[in-house]
Amino acid sequence: MFPQVTLTTRQPLAGDLKGAWTRHGIHLRQDLNQAGRRSTLTHELVHRERGTVCTGDPSDHEERTVDEIAARRLITLDELLDVLLWTEARTGAEAADELWSNPHMLGVRIQTLTKAEREYISEEVLRRQPW
Structure with missing residues (x-):
């Protein structure tokens, strides 16, 4: 999808940054697990597309x-619904792992659900419950 982007885990990153993009490519922390690499890489690719630099400031x-944007790319609405049903609405590390995401991205996806997405999930949960 981005053949022109060089990806490395050898570049040291400042502070607690998990990833960064520069004119030389995208750099990921070496100690990230697969879900962490996927989540961080997607985040950095969105920064690259938008031409913005990561500040690391969540506010x-x-x-x-x-x-x-990254959370929506990583976690589709139907995948989120399936995991919520499977985990009985627990949204911790187990749910994130099931989605091949990190817990932060799962939290962002849930927190930024639109009204229509929330209604869809509510309707589907009610419809799929074996009452």
């Missing part, structure tokens, strides 16, 4: 926007 509007 920054651009960071929240990038997180939301």
Whole structure:
């Protein structure tokens, strides 16, 4: 999808950054697990597409926007619904692992559900319950 992007885990990153993009490519922390790499890479690709730099500040509007776009790419609505049903609405690490995401991205996806998405999930949960 992005053949022109070089990906490396050898570049040291400042502070607690999990990833960063520069003119040389995208750098990921070496100690990330697969879900962490997938989540961080998607986040950094969105930054690259938008031409923005990661501030690492969760209160920054651009960071929240990038997180939301990345979370929506990583977790479809139907995948989220399936995991919520399977985990009985528990949204911790187990649910995130099932989605090949990190818990942060799962939280962002849930927090940024639209009204229509919330209604869809509610209707489907009621419809699928074996009462």
